[in-house]
Amino acid sequence: MTTDLAAFAQENGVKYFMISFTDLFGGQRAKLVPAQAISDMQEDGAGFAGFATWLDMTPAHPDMLAVPDPSSVIQLPWKPEVAWVAGNCVMEGKDVAQAPRNVLRRLIDEAADEGLHVKTGIEAEFFLLTPDGEQISDPFDTAEKPCYDQQAVMRRYDVVREICDYMLELGWGPYQNDHEDANGQFEMNWEFDDALKTADKHSFFKFMTKSVAEKHGLRASFMPKPVEGLTGNGCHAHISVWDAPGDAAKTNVFAGEGDGQTGEVGLGEQGKHFLGGIMKHASALAAITNPTVNSYKRINAPRTMSGATWAPNTVTWTGNNRTHMVRVPGPGRFELRLPDGATNPYLLQSVIIAAGLSGIRSKADPGPRYDIDMYAEGHTVKDAPKLPLNMLDALRDYDADEELKSMMGEEFSSAFLKMKRQEWDSFVSHFSRWEKENTLDI
Ligand code: ADP
Ligand code: MG
Numbered sequence: 162m163t164t165d166l167a168a169f170a171q172e173n174g175v176k177y178f179m180i181s182f183t184d185l186f187g188g189q190r191a192k193l194v195p196a197q198a199i200s201d202m203q204e205d206g207a208g209f210a211g212f213a214t215w216l217d218m219t220p221a222h223p224d225m226l227a228v229p230d231p232s233s234v235i236q237l238p239w240k241p242e243v244a245w246v247a248g249n250c251v252m253e254g255k256d257v258a259q260a261p262r263n264v265l266r267r268l269i270d271e272a273a274d275e276g277l278h279v280k281t282g283i284e285a286e287f288f289l290l291t292p293d294g295e296q297i298s299d300p301f302d303t304a305e306k307p308c309y310d311q312q313a314v315m316r317r318y319d320v321v322r323e324i325c326d327y328m329l330e331l332g333w334g335p336y337q338n339d340h341e342d343a344n345g346q347f348e349m350n351w352e353f354d355d356a357l358k359t360a361d362k363h364s365f366f367k368f369m370t371k372s373v374a375e376k377h378g379l380r381a382s383f384m385p386k387p388v389e390g391l392t393g394n395g396c397h398a399h400i401s402v403w404d405a406p407g408d409a410a411k412t413n414v415f416a417g418e419g420d421g422q423t424g425e426v427g428l429g430e431q432g433k434h435f436l437g438g439i440m441k442h443a444s445a446l447a448a449i450t451n452p453t454v455n456s457y458k459r460i461n462a463p464r465t466m467s468g469a470t471w472a473p474n475t476v477t478w479t480g481n482n483r484t485h486m487v488r489v490p491g492p493g494r495f496e497l498r499l500p501d502g503a504t505n506p507y508l509l510q511s512v513i514i515a516a517g518l519s520g521i522r523s524k525a526d527p528g529p530r531y532d533i534d535m536y537a538e539g540h541t542v543k544d545a546p547k548l549p550l551n552m553l554d555a556l557r558d559y560d561a562d563e564e565l566k567s568m569m570g571e572e573f574s575s576a577f578l579k580m581k582r583q584e585w586d587s588f589v590s591h592f593s594r595w596e597k598e599n600t601l602d603i
């Protein structure tokens with residue numbers, strides 16, 4: 162593990178470090194620091210005006226410093242003279258409580274105090290569009306059911322292969338790439354890891370995918386629903402909990418009897434309580450997993466051109482069945498299918514741990530398992546809550562969930578709600594074409 166960034170630069174021919182942090186809206190912000198100056202920066206951090214980002218600060222706040230975490234350093238495979246390193250935000254000697262990576266680090270520590278070490282894998286789907294973001298980049302990618310389309314994935318081989326090669330080089334353990342369920346949509350999968358590592362990789366994956374796409378004259382988009390009527394960009398999270406972090410992990414404490422297919426579902430007591438926490442807080446945590454106005458065009462959506470949205474509407478769980486909010490695909494883990502491509506990589510992991518830990522502490526019951534096709538038979542389920550219908554409902558559900566707010570941190574929760582409510586106000590005050598079309602002749 163790298164501890165000294167100046168030595169890392171010397172050994173690897175790095176000329177610039179990109180000290181990066183992620184704000185509340187998931188934006189990645191960075192300063193480019195020449196290797197010559199990195200020793201001081203590693204000690205003191207790179208300075209930022211917090212107000213200039215989405216962190217709920219005023220112009221009068223003192224400097225915010227992003228102190229690089231050297232264990233996160235990644236040399237850009239497409240530009241090896243630059244290395245990305247995640248920073249932890251500090252102000253006047255204290256962690257900035259609402260900064261997403263700090264929220265996650267605090268929750269990881271809380272879980273570790275109880276002997277719980279969360280490991281996750283994510284599936285960050287994306288579209289490859291024309292540079293203006295208006296069209297699917299491949300004009301021949303028009304099939305009604307384009308999932309796994311062999312011809313279409315090969316037309317984007319240069320982009321997909323380049324990203325996958327880089328993941329191989331970085332040792333992430335990538336294992337498959339495919340054309341997804343929407344025209345122009347792709348998914349690339351790599352091995353699960355400790356929650357903080359997955360959050361850093363998720364951030365870097367978005368940066369890398371956008372950069373490689375740009376290099377090829379395209380635009381990669383993780384927007385939840387970039388094209389009306391087509392399947393949206395999900396960001397499913399697979400979750401398990403272990404007895405130790407990293408390679409020291411030996412026992413999956415979620416594992417239980419069964420295989421996820423029939424009979425017992427394959428989750429033990431801890432796994433069921435963790436899942437219980439996710440189910441209990443689902444409507445509130447949607448504010449984090451589905452954080453944009455556009456997110457609610459993906460969940461609760463009408464059937465897409467391919468025949469299914471693959472996104473949930475209701476708070477239900479099941480075995481190996483992709484029509485529910487939670488699927489248990491095999492023993493010892495479950496898949497949360499709610500998150501979308503707009504979710505903040507650090508807050509996604511944070512809210513999973515916050516809700517899961519609260520479930521374990523309160524021995525929460527996940528409720529009944531439903532083995533039905535939710536798209537066809539969802540109306541028969543009477544006692545399961547519906548997911549929020551829009552961003553404002555999700556923010557209200559989050560605000561009403563005192564337990565989740567306090568697990569995520571009061572300072573974080575109030576900053577997040579304030580920034581997001583401002584965003585909602587901006588959206589509703591936007592004068593839209595729809596209004597004119599539907600109200601002009603009233
Ligand atoms: P699917 O499309 O069937 O939902 P993928 O293969 O696309 O699944 O993605 C599965 C993700 O789950 C990968 O990141 C994988 O590493 C991760 N994963 C597998 N086993 C576990 C586990 N025990 N804990 C956490 N994540 C896991
Ligand atoms: Mg200046």
Ligand code: MG
Binds near residue numbers: 284348350
């Ligand atoms: Mg997948």
Ligand code: MG
Binds near residue numbers: 284341
């Ligand atoms: Mg997928």
Ligand code: MG
Binds near residue numbers: 496
């Ligand atoms: Mg999945």
